[in-house]
Amino acid sequence: MGLSVAMIVKNEEKYLERCLKSLPAIVNEVVVVDTGSSDRTADIAVSNGAKLLAYEWDDDFSAARNFAINQTSGDWILVMDADEYFAEDCSSVLESFMNAGKQIGRFEIVSKYMDNGETAFARDYVSRLFPRGAAYAGRIHEQLIGNFPRRRIGGAVIHHDGYYQTDKHERNLSLLLLELQEKPGGSYLLFQLGRQYNSVRDYAKVEMYLTESYRLLNRTEGYAKTAVVELLEVYRINKKFREAFSLIDAESEYMNGVSDFHFGRAQLYLDYAIESADYSFIPEIEKAYKEALGAADEIVVGTASYRSYHNLGVFYELTGQPELAKRYYRQAAECNFGLSAERLEKMGI
Template sequence: MKTLALVMIVKNEEKHLARCLQSVQHIVDDVIIVDTGSTDGTKDIACSFGANVFHFEWVNDFSAARNYALMQSTCDWNLVLDADEYIVNDCKHIIRHFIETNERTIGRIKRIDEFVQNGEKRYAQSYLSRLLPKGVTYVGKIHEQVDSPFPRKNVDVEVYHDGYVYTNKTERNLQLLLEELSQHPTDDYVLYQVGKQYKLLMQFNVAEKYFEESYRLVPLGAWYRHSLVIDYLYTLIANRSFEKGLQVIAQEQKRLHDSPDFHFVCGLFYMDAMFYNMERYAYVFSSIERSFIRCLEIGETDKYDRVRGTGSFLAAYNLGVFYEVTGQMGKAIHFYKQSAHEGYEKASERLKVLRQ
């Protein structure tokens, strides 16, 4: 029978650690926790769960710390989680079946990221390589990646992550990424991650430059290319770089024809272009409607990393807005109802106003 260890690196995580460990304590055979300098009760919490706790002197390198942690594990497989993540579905038998029936394969688990956008909670979904056979390690100082030629396979394990809501690590991340970029100035993935940090800091002009360079270099088959395109387009909207954005949309239209996030950002792009210069961009008016309808046709999909709702209630709400603004009240109410039925509060509020 194959053995499984939870492997973590932590620092000052007393607020989150117990929740994470509780979610996996009946799934794993061992718990390896490497502490990089906690000054709170993190280590005491880890010990209370029977974890094997080790110390690692922080050297500004996440891969170095993760690889040290992996070295401490004696199990056949390792599950890698962060303290602000926790498993939310009943997946013990799923994980056990995966590790018993796969050898030179890496398991990708689904992570739901909670974040705030325009004052609203949103949820992004992505698949991450976190079930690793013994011997697999990481590369990269930050936003480290699994360094292995083994194929990846999605596993029905769902992890919730709310760290983006309660902590802001953007400045730290940016410093490490810029150090990495100074050593590898044409690394398209690092360029993308630097752009993301500047986007989070709302320095959109700087973010655009890094996204543009990453987009120029990224291979067509890169696993994060879809996310890069989406982030790039949102940044171009913020900078009102509409001509550049139209070129990107034209280049990606066929490749991302089945991505709800792509068509969703296109719909927003066309709306902003129209508001910015109605005379110049009047020709994209009909594309607004088409974009959001296409989102609903595709629906919610696991093919791409995505934001929940772009294939359902968010797209329906924006169609409601479009039809309301254009005086098509029957259609507006129909799509507001569809969005509200799926739990989107802004649609419910809009329906109350229209019914007055």
């Protein structure tokens, strides 16, 4: 039972060697498909033992990925991007997963990005390990299609930092809009368009696309909870309070275990109290942050810990409760959250 890695690359000399050297020890074969690099990418692939092939780029990530998959020989395929890597070997975890029968493995992917000048991390679960017989569809943000059950792979995390301090908006948006012309009306495509416009802060279009994506959700999608969180956030930004409160009412049960949902509620209640001078929501801010701390699922890393600790510290400081503020700042600072450490220093701690 061989495991092959399939990759598509272009001008990835900055990341590729790190990725290849991090691959699990049980990988038998690495196929790297180059879509037109002009740097040292090809040399790095070959020098690290990969099978290198050329592919003429045709604005279709799925076509390129499927070409790469078809060049592999293993019974199982692991798909990686050059700007991703494993921090530790997970061979035993993957071996156990593959021995359990034909199924699609969903990895936890932790992505590094900038958020209002601060480094942040987001957590997604993406299908990347699968037996031969599955294939990709979609020009960009492609999805794996296969008639196998999907399971999360615990104990194997992929780290991703290719979008950190980079701008791929123009390329991504053009492919998404082309896909929309060809296949209008899909919830996932609309969701990705909303996210793309969010990266350039065009919040009118973010709201338009995310609202339509949400309307089409059936709650079985892997991105469904993220879609609700991001729609709530854009309603807050655009001061669409009525729509935001309706969304909270509709999704409170479904989203109860998601820390980001409660974190977003708290921020919404604060904005609403300021905008409307309706201070009856003040206690709800405290309650929502505490519910975020107790939630099991976390999309943006820190909403279930240091981000909520810090914001509770701010809440208590602003409401004249300095001892409670210090307590929560300390908890956030213990998680190495710099903003809380700064607040403690200013408070003389």
